[in-house]
Amino acid sequence: MKNNVNRIFILALLISFLGCGGNDAKKIKEEVKTKENTPSISNNWNISFLLDLSDRISPEKYPNESLDYYKRDVGYINSVAQTLSEHLETKKIRSMNDKIQLFFDPEPLNQEINSIANQLKYKILKDNVTPELLKEIKETYSTLPVEIYNLAINDGNYVGSDTWKFFKNKIKDYCIDANYRNILIILTDGYIYHESSKIKEGNLTTYITPETIRRNQLNNSNWRTRMEEGKFGFIPLEQDLSNLEILVIGINPDVKNPYEEDVVKAYWSDWLHKMNVKKFEIKNADLPANMEKVINNFISKP
Known part of the structure; x- marks a missing residue:
């Protein structure tokens, strides 16, 4: 009788062991399958800038004793280029494929x-990369952007910012490529307006200005409730931008409304969420020295 009990006990242990082994094997198989189906984050960077050359960059209309806003933009651009340079310096030549x-x-x-903008377009490949090219990129991005702003300011022909239409018609073709980490840096005060794209559908618009925020009564502590109940915001676009990371820098809210910054950022955040942007940040127009770490962290850490 005792031997039978022992046999039953050993058999139970064996069944339990085999069962656990089967479960473990199944678990391992599922984990491997999940890993295989999870897309790896590319080490090839595709970095784009979208510049807002509206009157926000005018030192006369929007002076700043600490540092003019266009000079802040130049500093941000230089920080991005520096981060890219550090990234390229760590890559092996055979893996070079960045833009x-x-x-x-x-x-x-x-x-x-437009000619200067063309000079700022680089594709770094294993076939063309040299120490001289990497040096050229750093020098070009440290000198030419300020020329763009100086020319725009001297012209005084501020045509506005048609960011909504850029997202509608160009962003996928210009800023997103397969097998890249696609990163878009938008330099803007957060306001969007262009006469040819002034569209309004109910309380949804293609633009946002201090005037529209005041007119929509989004200038008090109840702004979020009013925004949600009134369905205020940007007109959504049928875009899947899940393969694009976006950093918006330069938000400069009207100081007359203490809730202006919150409203502007809410417009942008809601809009980007609806386009399935997985990673984005929206930052104010701080000094470039303060923004350098923010920019580096955003780009360097996927």
């Missing part, structure tokens, strides 16, 4: 500005 470029919407009428 950086700069866009506007609308395009400036000044052909010289």
Whole structure:
């Protein structure tokens, strides 16, 4: 009788062991399958800038004793280029496949500005990378952007910012490529307006200005409730931007409304969420020295 009990006990242990082994094997198989189906984050960077050359950059209209806003933009651009340079310096030559470029919407009428923008477009490949090219990229991005702003300011022909239409018609073609980490840096005060894209559907618009915020009575502590109940915001776009990371820098809210910054950021956040942007940050127009770490962290850490 005792031997039978022992046999039953040993058999139970064996069944239990085999059962656990089967479960463990199944678990391991599922984990491997999940890992295989999870897309790896590319070490190839595709960095784009979208510059807002509206009157926000005018030192006369929006002076700042600490540092003019266009000079802040130049500092941000330089920080991005520096982060890219550090990234390239750590890569092996055979794995080089990175890009950086700069866009506007609308395009400036000044052909010289467009010519400079073309000089800021680089594709770094294993076939063309040299120490001289890497040095050239750093020097070009540290000198040419300020020329763009100086030309725009001297022209005084501020045509506005058509960011909504850029997202509608160009962003996928210009800023997103397969097998890259696609990163878009938008330099803007947060306000969007262009006469040719002034569309309103109910309380949804293609633009946001201090005037529209005041007119929509989003200038008190009840702004979020009013915004949600009234369905205020940007007109959504049928875009899947899940393969694009976006850093918005330069938010400069109207100081007359203590809730202006919250409203502007809510417009942007809600809009980007609806386009399935997984990673984005929206930052104010701080000094470049303070923003350097923010920019580096955003780009360097996927």
